[in-house]
Amino acid sequence: GEDVEQSLFLSVREGDSSVINCTYTDSSSTYLYWYKQEPGAGLQLLTYIFSNMDMKQDQRLTVLLNKKDKHLSLRIADTQTGDSAIYFCADSPDTGRRALTFGSGTRLQVQP
Amino acid sequence: DVKVTQSSRYLVKRTGEKVFLECVQDMDHENMFWYRQDPGLGLRLIYFSYDVKMKEKGDIPEGYSVSREKKERFSLILESASTNQTSMYLCASRKLAEAFFGQGTRLTVV
Numbered sequence: 001g002e003d004v005e006q007s008l009f010l011s012v013r014e015g016d017s018s019v020i021n022c023t024y025t026d027s028s029s030t031y032l033y034w035y036k037q038e039p040g041a042g043l044q045l046l047t048y049i050f051s052n053m054d055m056k057q058d059q060r061l062t063v064l065l066n067k068k069d070k071h072l073s074l075r076i077a078d079t080q081t082g083d084s085a086i087y088f089c090a091d092s093p094d095t096g097r098r099a100l101t102f103g104s105g106t107r108l109q110v111q112p
Numbered sequence: 113d114v115k116v117t118q119s120s121r122y123l124v125k126r127t128g129e130k131v132f133l134e135c136v137q138d139m140d141h142e143n144m145f146w147y148r149q150d151p152g153l154g155l156r157l158i159y160f161s162y163d164v165k166m167k168e169k170g171d172i173p174e175g176y177s178v179s180r181e182k183k184e185r186f187s188l189i190l191e192s193a194s195t196n197q198t199s200m201y202l203c204a205s206r207k208l209a210e211a212f213f214g215q216g217t218r219l220t221v222v
Contacts, residue, residue: 040216042213042216043202045212099157102147
């Protein structure tokens with residue numbers, strides 16, 4: 001079945017860049033997502049990328065997609081303490097009917 | 113802004129009780145989902161619905177049912193709550209690419 005994998009933990013210093021990586025197995029994935037979850041809260045949609053794109057940039061966030069290797073990354077520039085959270089990668093194989101499949105989440109810890 | 117609202121942030125129920133978790137969205141989205149989130153396991157799909165009165169099982173439907181009588185509302189039902197259903201429950205709605213989540217309901221079954 002479909003599988004999405006992420007590393008569990010990343011620690012960076014404030015002001016550095018963070019790079020969170022994700023791999024997925026479903027070659028029919030149409031959209032790939034990054035969500036942020038702060039303690040006790042729901043998931044906040046950060047950004048998503050369509051599978052025919054290689055890169056998407058949105059302010060401090062850069063998403064890179066290597067479709068050949070089924071690898072997705074999220075780069076956060078100038079990481080702040082407020083970026084400390086769990087980041088989830090997800091994929092979806094079509095444009096609306098199917099559910100998102102999530103990775104286990106990467107906990108980002110930002111040290112002052 | 114899209115709003116997905118779950119009726120309760122925290123719930124404590126007793127083993128064997130019938131439990132209803134309610135979710136309402138205000139953006140006329142066709143697709144709605146229920147996930148549960150457990151430490152180290154990420155989000156697992158329980159049920160989803162792509163239209164009124166339509167539902168499909170997700171990866172872990174056992175012990176749950178759902179109801180979608182109106183487009184904006186998707187209810188998750190625990191027919192007879194058990195302690196292994198203690199979890200964070202997250203509702204989501206989606207149209208085209210973007211999927212939005214509610215704030216979550218932390219359910220404890222004692």
